[in-house]
Amino acid sequence: MSADLSAPVLSGAVLLRANPLSKLFAAGIVTVAVMLSIDWVSAAVVLSGELLLMPLLGISARRLLLRIWPLVAAAAVGGYGTALLAEKTGRVLLDAGPFLFTEGSVGAGIAVALRGLAVALPGIFLLISTDPTDLADALGQKLRLPHRFVLSALAAMRLAGLLLDQWRMLGLARHARGAGPDGSPIARVRDFLGQSFGLLVQAIRRATRLAVAMEARGFGAGPRTWARESTFSAVDLWVAAAGAALAAAAVAAAVAAGTWNLLLT
């Protein structure tokens, strides 16, 4: 099975119908709001908002978790590390030799873990609810980015999705030639590097051939039209407004609770 990165994951969901630019805006403003302050209130508000909006994605919690579990694990590890090492203020919760947790340090750990998740999720939502072709259309038509750049990136993305298949094939071919990963860890690392280099060589050759094929089809010659018109609809207004509202709610809640802790000051 090839993992085609440029094929959309979902169909029929509300967010899939929204223009990629409105999703980009919403994800951007929410991310900025969380990034601005290290506190658990703003992060918790954003994270709950994101979880409430999840049904709009049309993806089940289980499937979502399967995709993002490394992020959840990373957030948990980050939170634990912070709780262990942060300044020990407030009541002692656990004291077991080197493992000393206090109210202050655990609070900081929770804030870091929540914030990590809250920052990562908008990007994830954007990625799984957006068809890259639609994004390229929007960037080229609405933002007027140079079409050479946008479409080259789109074509490259499709090739990137085919690399997994090529990697597997290269592994078999190398084993068949006697270059398989036998023996010591050093030999394995060398083999991995060799296979990576082989993949790089093939990717470049493939990209060169594709560039010729694109040129032969008139790519980059001058002005172009777009077969798929990128449009905004009422859904986009809602998506952008929801993003802005969530960001504002997070900041307001944190300021009201007195936990607002601006990063830049």
Next chain:
Amino acid sequence: MTAGSTRPVAATAEGWGWRHAGRPGFAVRGVDLRIEPGERVLLLGASGSGKSTLLSALAGVLGDAEEGEQEGRILLDGDPPAARRGRAGLVLQDPDSQIVLARVGDEVAFGAENLSVPPPEIWRRVRESLDDVGLDVPLDRSTSELSGGQKQRLALAAVLAMRPGLLLLDEPTANLDPQGVTEVRDAVVRTLDRTNATLVVVEHRVAVWADVVDRVVVLGAGGGILADGPPAAVLGDPATRSVLAAAGVWIPGWPPPLAEAPGSRTPGAELLAARGLSAARTRRGPAVLEGVELSLPEGSALSIVGANGSGKSTLALTLAGLLRARAGTVTAADTLARGAGTDPARWKSAQLVQRIGSVFQDPEHQFLTGTVAQELEFGPRSARIPAAEYGPRIEALAERLRLTHLLRANPFTLSGGEKRRLSVATVLATRPAVLVLDEPTFGQDAGTWAELVGLLRGLVAEGRSVVSVTHDDDFSRALGGGILEVRAGSARLMAAA
């Protein structure tokens, strides 16, 4: 005016030549040619006579002074091709390296978008082009899910949506199974009949196109044009025929000369056996084949045949010890295993290369080093065979497969035929008793074809077992031995000649 009709292009070459940057000699030189609007031309010539270079020049994608030096000129309707972008449409050999976008409809629309065609007109052209090539799939079907023949028809449709007056096809059917070849050829004919576009097609296998074209042009190996005229006249002329045959062109009714078939032999002891074997591409993916029973004795040949996607390659990879059996067993006899254990899938790489050799469909997948010489030494060295032993062996192999003059060259810069010969030579360098080849004759000219058949027959006569996945009936027949047909998830032994 009917939708989609287009003004055919006249193409001329005047004393034209091209030298790739960094190469001392011209790839092609002294070409004088006038192709009238609406003509259908088959372009022939030896490997390296510059057929593809000429096509690229006609398509206007040969590049500028940085990429090479041009002499003379090429004109489409009196203008340089670069000034006539979109008038010529090019379809290449490899279906995978010319698809740009993820969905079928977008892919066909891409060229028309680049020519600034208004969107409503684009979608009309998309439907019309897909109709022309007979590709009846939804517009949002993923381009990665198409078969090889479908991908080539998609590439053709993508070019047709630009309404080219000149259709340029560079071995468009070389990588396809027989059904795919017919699909693509028929789609081209249907399109030409409707649009009247001019056609220039490059192809080794003349039979595919001989009835379709009205002119055959043969490029000389040393430059210039060797023959030019109606198919019957050019292909019927004994002098031209022998030159073409020597250049590796497949001429109908003129099979490549083969050394005499080795006398009948009795297959010896069993080397490798499959019992109740299920094969799967990935560890968790579905099994593509089940219940395969097979025995590969010494001195035997076996062809695995069947439609694209039926699991032939997966079966071959499993027999070759590269994929684990999903169920059932692949068992190596003691004469093959020589102490390495009975399951080839558990052998280390260094053990595998001395017992079972695999030749992949795309030779480039197997190249690991920077020169042909290193490539030949690689297997023996990783198997720790002493240089004194492998030195003379690979010298003889290079001689036998005409690679001696290329020992210093980079494998990736070789021609298609040279790459194939090298990929076979690298595998033979470690003397495996079982050889597994995946489509060894795809895209090969008649010369390389005959050489491969001769070499493999020799290996069988020596007592080795040769397994080939192939669509090429001539090849299976020439090699003899059993034919295993793979169909609908199971495999059936058809014949043992």
